[in-house]
Amino acid sequence: MRRKHITDPLAEARRLEQERLERERQEMIMAQNDISVISLDNNIENSYIGQDLSEPEPDLLYTKEAKRVVRSLNHLENRRVMLVNTVVGTGSVGRLVEGLYNTLTANGYECMVAYGRDSHPEYMNGYRIGQDLDVYIHGGLSRITDRHGFYSKRATVGFINVIEEFKPDIIHLHNVHGYYLNIRVLFEYLKKTDIRIIWTLHDCWTFTGHCSHFEYIGCMKWTTGCYSCEQLAEYPKSVGKDNSQRNYADKKELFTGFEDITLVTPSQWLKSRVEQSFMGEYHTVVVPTGIDTSVFHPIAEERTDDNLVFRLRNSLNLRNKNVLLGVANPWRERKGLMQFVNLSKLISERCVIVLVGLNDEQLSSLPESIIGIGHTDSTEELAALYSMADIYVNLTLEDTFPTTNIEALACGTPVITYRSGGSAESIDDSCGISVERNSVQGVVAAIDTIISQKGIAYTKEDCVRHAMLYDKDVRFEEYIREVYEGM
Numbered sequence: 001m002r003r004k005h006i007t008d009p010l011a012e013a014r015r016l017e018q019e020r021l022e023r024e025r026q027e028m029i030m031a032q033n034d035i036s037v038i039s040l041d042n043n044i045e046n047s048y049i050g051q052d053l054s055e056p057e058p059d060l061l062y063t064k065e066a067k068r069v070v071r072s073l074n075h076l077e078n079r080r081v082m083l084v085n086t087v088v089g090t091g092s093v094g095r096l097v098e099g100l101y102n103t104l105t106a107n108g109y110e111c112m113v114a115y116g117r118d119s120h121p122e123y124m125n126g127y128r129i130g131q132d133l134d135v136y137i138h139g140g141l142s143r144i145t146d147r148h149g150f151y152s153k154r155a156t157v158g159f160i161n162v163i164e165e166f167k168p169d170i171i172h173l174h175n176v177h178g179y180y181l182n183i184r185v186l187f188e189y190l191k192k193t194d195i196r197i198i199w200t201l202h203d204c205w206t207f208t209g210h211c212s213h214f215e216y217i218g219c220m221k222w223t224t225g226c227y228s229c230e231q232l233a234e235y236p237k238s239v240g241k242d243n244s245q246r247n248y249a250d251k252k253e254l255f256t257g258f259e260d261i262t263l264v265t266p267s268q269w270l271k272s273r274v275e276q277s278f279m280g281e282y283h284t285v286v287v288p289t290g291i292d293t294s295v296f297h298p299i300a301e302e303r304t305d306d307n308l309v310f311r312l313r314n315s316l317n318l319r320n321k322n323v324l325l326g327v328a329n330p331w332r333e334r335k336g337l338m339q340f341v342n343l344s345k346l347i348s349e350r351c352v353i354v355l356v357g358l359n360d361e362q363l364s365s366l367p368e369s370i371i372g373i374g375h376t377d378s379t380e381e382l383a384a385l386y387s388m389a390d391i392y393v394n395l396t397l398e399d400t401f402p403t404t405n406i407e408a409l410a411c412g413t414p415v416i417t418y419r420s421g422g423s424a425e426s427i428d429d430s431c432g433i434s435v436e437r438n439s440v441q442g443v444v445a446a447i448d449t450i451i452s453q454k455g456i457a458y459t460k461e462d463c464v465r466h467a468m469l470y471d472k473d474v475r476f477e478e479y480i481r482e483v484y485e486g487m
Contacts, residue, residue, distance in 0.1 A: 081484075082168035083113045086178035088120045092403055093174055093202050096289060098124070100172070103476035104484070112166050114159060116180025127162050129180050130155030138179035139236075146210065146229075146238035147247065149176070149183040156182040160189050170484070173199040177212070177236065187254040198483055200264040200287075203400055206255060207277035209244030210236070215398035215421055216334045222248070223276050252278045264483055266401035267422025285483055288426070290475030291406050293468060295379045298412035298460060299387040308384035316371055318388070322351045322451055325389035325413070327382070327404050328396075329357040329375055336395030336418070337362070342440045343395070344369040347447065353393075356385060386411035391450055397437060399423050405432075410467035412460030416446045426470070430462040 081104055087094040088101075094115075101111050101124060112125045117135060120126030134155045142148040159181070163171070171190070176183060190197060203212040209226025211219075211234055219230065229244035256278055263284040265271045271284050301309040313319060324347070328335040337355075344353050344367055355366075356373045363372045376382060386392065392408030394417040401422040405415050415432035417423045424434035433449065435442035450458050468474075 079109045080167065080169045081109050081111045082163060082166060082171045083111060083174070084115070084171065084176065085113075085174035086116050086180060087118055088113050088115045088124070088126065090118065092289065096200075097174055099290075099472055099476055100479060103473070103480065107480055109484075112162075112168070114162065116178055127159070129159045135179045142179065142236055143238055144240040146232065146241050146243035148179065148210075148236035148238075149181065149247075150250070151182060152180055153182045153185055155180065156185040160186070163189075163195075168195060170196045170198060173197065175202055175205075177205050179236075183254055184250070191258065194260070197258060197261040198264065199261060200266075201270060201274065202266065204270070204273060205236075206251065207274065207279050209246075209248035209251070210238070210242075212236075213334075213398045213400075213421075225249075255279060256281060258282070262483060264479075267425050269422035269425065270400050287475060287478055287482065288470060289401055289403050289406075290470050290472035291403055291410060291467070292379075293410050293471045296383050296386065296407045296410040296467075298464065299384050301388070308381065309388045312384060312388050316354065318352060318354075322390045322447075323388060324351055324353045324391050324393050324447065325356070325385060325408070326353065326393050326395065327356045327385070331355065331358050331362055334397050336397060339395035339397075339438070339440060339443075340370060340393075341367060343393075343443055346440060346444050350451075351447065354385070354389070356382075382407065383411055386413050389413050390454075391416055391447060393443065393447075394418070394423055395443065396420050396423055401425065406467050406470045409463040410470075412463050414450050414458035414463055416443060416450070428466060431458060431466045432463075 083097050083101055085093055085097045089095065089098045097113060097115075098121065101113055104111050112127065113120055114127045114129055116129045119128070130152055134152050138148075138151040141151050176186070199206075204214060204222070205212040208214065208222040210229045211231040213234075214220075214222060214231070217230055221227065226244040226248040229242050232238045232242055232244075261282055263274060263279065263282045264287050265274060265284060266287065266289045268286055271286050274280060274282075274284050299307075299309050301307060301313065303310055305311065324343075326336070326340055328337075331337045340353055340355060347353070352371060353369065354371045354373065357375050358366070358372045359374070363374065366372045373385075386408045389408070390413070392405065392413045392415045394402060394405055394415065396402060396418060397420050399421040402417075403426075405417060405423065405426040408415055409427070409431055415427050417427065417432065417434055418437045418439075419434045420437050427434065433446040435446055
């Protein structure tokens with residue numbers, strides 16, 4: 001059963017939205033009597049001197065500020081949105097896209113989703129860009145040439161035809177990488193249109209010559225120009241050639257120069273990296289990713305066979321133990337797998353580490369001091385695992401904004417995380433502790449602190465209260481309020 005709170009973030013968000021709509025209504029009334037609300041670069045009187053009324057009106061050049069005013073006044077008419085991502089309905093970004101689609105539709109927008117892999121839920125208005133063969137060819141050629149994003153030309157032309165038919169007022173891009181789009185064909189087309197662009201960045205691929213993350217190796221080449229890439233073996237993997245310098249130059253040419261674009265990031269950390277990159281010319285808004293708090297919530301242990309927490313504790317022999325949980329998919333060194341191995345050598349016998357999402361090879365090579373569980377697609381099982389744990393430990397060495405932290409908090413479990421990327425942004429002093437990267441001793445000290453204050457600080461109530469700030473409905477409405485209608 002979900003806990004009731006005195007403060008209801010969703011109700012507060014809706015109240016603010018109603019106040020904003022009333023202000024806009026008043027502005028529209030005032031604008032009808034005052035055309036000076038629109039600021040023009042050219043003198044409108046001089047523009048029409050000597051022109052016959054039958055001639056078409058000249059294009060008016062609006063300032064950026066005026067465009068924002070016009071969009072604010074007319075947003076009720078600009079209600080057709082095209083959402084674009086690699087997948088829809090699966091994975092963290094795919095679920096975000098589906099949630100945005102549903103929230104926008106509920107708020108009167110007409111939506112269409114375009115994607116590159118798998119399928120879309122039947123109730124959605126969707127279009128798949130290309131087919132499986134296009135993805136395989138694109139991926140294979142990228143492995144040889146390191147030109148990820150520059151194939152799938154025919155599939156992208158077909159997608160542009162769909163854009164022309166749907167006539168969106170807004171195109172909301174998410175991941176444009178993933179072997180399904182030709183970025184040159186798409187972005188050269190978009191620059192010729194007057195379609196407003198919203199682009200949510202979920203990693204760093206947009207402004208590098210190859211990789212999607214660089215914090216692990218401490219690379220800063222992306223700030224001035226990529227070359228001699230050290231991460232060709234990482235996604236998007238290349239086994240043939242290093243084209244990072246050419247890719248960087250092409251992306252800079254294609255992704256800059258837009259007049260009407262808003263960037264969105266899920267964390268302040270990623271926003272700061274965007275501002276250091278060639279994308280720094282654009283306005284960037286931070287909207288953290290939300291979670292479904294109707295799925296992730298505390299599950300009390302009851303001594304019944306159908307209680308998942310009770311069954312997990314018994315089957316894993318976790319009675320009278322402080323459970324330290326880690327979740328990743330997939331696990332690898334960058335996600336902190338070896339950090340946990342080192343941690344297992346330092347914690348007391350009262351604690352036990354449980355890692356979820358391991359593959360068969362990892363499960364067979366784990367030390368006996370760590371309990372390993374394979375990948376699970378069951379959110380119910382994940383919620384039970386989070387609820388069973390005494391502390392959720394996230395030792396990722398690079399990440400944009402891991403939602404597993406929030407999922408654990410929503411289930412009433414405090415979080416310890418490295419200060420890597422945006423990982424620490426989802427916690428505060430009431431519900432967790434952040435530690436310097438690679439400081440396993442710091443993690444041990446944080447574990448001791450939380451266990452010693454059990455029932456006094458870092459309580460279940462504190463964790464759930466903080467997690468409610470990231471309820472998906474609150475964040476989706478923030479998208480509409482701050483990004484779609486607030487800019």
